[in-house]
Amino acid sequence: MAISGTVQKTETVPIVSSSDVVLVRQRVRIWTTEMKFSLVEQTKIVTAASELGRNTLEHGGGGSLELALVVNGARQGLRLRFSDKGPGIVDIALAMKDGYTTGSGLGLGLGGSKRLMNEFEIDTKPGDGTTITTIRWK
Amino acid sequence: MERIPILRMGNYLLVTIQVDMHDKLALTLQDDLTNRIIEANAKGVLIDISSLEIVDSFIGRTLANIASMARVLDAETVVVGMQPAVAITLVELGMSLPGIRTALNVESGMEYLRETVEDHEESDGDFGDSTED
Numbered sequence: 680m681a682i683s684g685t686v687q688k689t690e691t692v693p694i695v696s697s698s699d700v701v702l703v704r705q706r707v708r709i710w711t712t713e714m715k716f717s718l719v720e721q722t723k724i725v726t727a728a729s730e731l732g733r734n735t736l737e738h739g740g741g742g743s744l745e746l747a748l749v750v751n752g753a754r755q756g757l758r759l760r761f762s763d764k765g766p767g768i769v770d771i772a773l774a775m776k777d778g779y780t781t782g783s784g785l786g787l788g789l790g791g792s793k794r795l796m797n798e799f800e801i802d803t804k805p806g807d808g809t810t811i812t813t814i815r816w817k
Numbered sequence: 818m819e820r821i822p823i824l825r826m827g828n829y830l831l832v833t834i835q836v837d838m839h840d841k842l843a844l845t846l847q848d849d850l851t852n853r854i855i856e857a858n859a860k861g862v863l864i865d866i867s868s869l870e871i872v873d874s875f876i877g878r879t880l881a882n883i884a885s886m887a888r889v890l891d892a893e894t895v896v897v898g899m900q901p902a903v904a905i906t907l908v909e910l911g912m913s914l915p916g917i918r919t920a921l922n923v924e925s926g927m928e929y930l931r932e933t934v935e936d937h938e939e940s941d942g943d944f945g946d947s948t949e950d
Contacts, residue, residue, distance in 0.1 A: 697840045700839060701837050701839045719906070723909065725870070729875075733840070787910055788874060790911065794911070795910060
């Protein structure tokens, strides 16, 4: 099922270097604070953003994050969409598995950030980049 | 180049991470600490992460690497001051930081290091001049 909701406000953060991953964390922190998420929720969202931002940089060769305030009925959520033009993910099920990595990491990025968020969707084609859309509802 | 300062106090090295570290800075800290353990003949390393608002898998792995490298170099590592929200998030992320000794604050962390190092030490400790940089 597609992730839906009316978009109210967006911001885009480019991800081209490892200091941009820090910027991603800072911008996501500011959004979660403004949206009045609890401290634990803020920490989860920022941590997920850090994992996914690093993936965009390391596996996708760079890309961007779009933050969006989405409203679905009475619910408000923060949507994070990470896009890159990298090699794409060949086997999504395998990539989601804890401990599986093609890089030098621990392989916790995708599976771990899915657990930290409420909705999680991967759109990828081998050779044609990856877009990961994830939402945490309030 | 940007660096996290490492303080020496007797046989111990103390690090307080007060900035949001990008990955390269974390790796630099790992290298610097390993070198300082040898230079200072350190027996214990205390890393204060009470200012860190998140610990993701990369930072977690760096902390685990530091602890392993220190152990190989005959030094104990203790990580202190993790915020509760960070602990909750780390476990949900799938990282329980095995192999890392933690303590609630600097005081109990130092107490742990002293006890452990004393247990291991038979000969005289070099509690000479403290230096910092």
